[in-house]
Amino acid sequence: MARGRKEKKKKERPPPPPRFSSAWFLDWLRTLIFAAVIFVVFRTFLLATFVITSGSMEDTLQVGDFLLVNRVSLGSPIPLTNFRVPGYAEPEHGDIIVFRADHSPGLDIVKRTLGLPGDTLRMDGGTLYRNGVALDEPYVRRDPRSPDSTDARMVWQTAHLVPDPTRGEYEPTRDTWGPIVIPGERYFMLGDNRDSSLDSRFWGLVERKKMRGTPFFIYYSYDREALKPIRFLTAMRPGRIGPSPD
Incomplete structure (x- = not known):
């Protein structure tokens, strides 16, 4: 008997509230709010999904x-503010990046x-050519049937041209342009499908703060x-599922 009195009684869990009672609805509401908060934090700061809808990066x-x-x-922007959570890396040459288009x-x-x-x-x-050196780009896809062409949108490059007093009127084309100098906090982005990509050649540079993340895994194709x-379902490409190619 003495031993029994010394034993602590285990606390019993209260019974769940009756279904469809006010307490039952309140429990479900708390659960849904908690799940929604976790989902928003996860998608905003940790991980996002992206679907390739154009061929500008083929065959990568x-x-x-x-x-x-x-x-x-x-790093990720904090919604409704001008601040962002710092990342652990900075963009480097060759990085494939998802960003918000201006x-x-x-x-x-x-x-x-x-x-x-x-x-x-x-x-x-x-x-x-980057800093005077021709780049070896094995990832680039070219279409010999696609002729070079001019584009009025490329006029933005004029403000960033390397000064050259011998240069006449600047007439850039898709395949021949520059040299231009990339200013601070700006990045020049190109598609791997070089003849079928609307990229920085046409619409300009990308701000660092507009970069949203780096793809790292193909989870379906x-x-x-x-x-x-x-x-x-019938045209799945299971062989593409895995780490995202560089």
């Missing part, structure tokens, strides 16, 4: 690839980082142009 990324994007690496508000796009602040870039006949019913 293909139309129908579903990507996981690391938002921690480059030329199309509300749209996120993905390109490869080819110019950092302070770099001098030019292109001659489709070959990209299917051929959106396959002539099959229910392509999402």
Whole structure:
């Protein structure tokens, strides 16, 4: 008996509230609010998803690839403020990055980082030169059937041209332009499908604060142009599932 009195009684859990009672609804409301907060924090600061809908990054990324994007690496903006959570890395040459497009508000796009602040870039006949050195770009896809062309949108480059008193009228083309100097906090982004990509050549530089993250994993992929019913299931590309290519 003495031993029994010394034993502490275990606290019994209160019974769950009756279904559809006010207490039951309150419990569910708390659970839903907690789940919503976790989801918002997760999507805002940690991880995002992105779907490739254009061929500008082929063959590295293909139309129908579903990507996981690391938002921690480059830092994330804090909603409704001008502040952002610092990241643990800065963009480097060759990084594939998802960013918010100035030329199309509300749209996120993905390109490869080819110019950092302070770099001098030019292109001659489709070959990209950075700081005077021709780049070896094995990831680039070219279309010999697509002729070079001018584009009025490229006039933005004029403000960043390297001074040259012998230069006449500046007439850039898709494959021949520059040299331009990349200013601070700005980045030059190009698509790997070089002849079918609207990128920094046309709409300009990307602000550092507009960068949203780096893709790191393809979690699903299917051929959106396959002539099959229910392509999402019947035209799967399981071989593409895995770490995102560089």
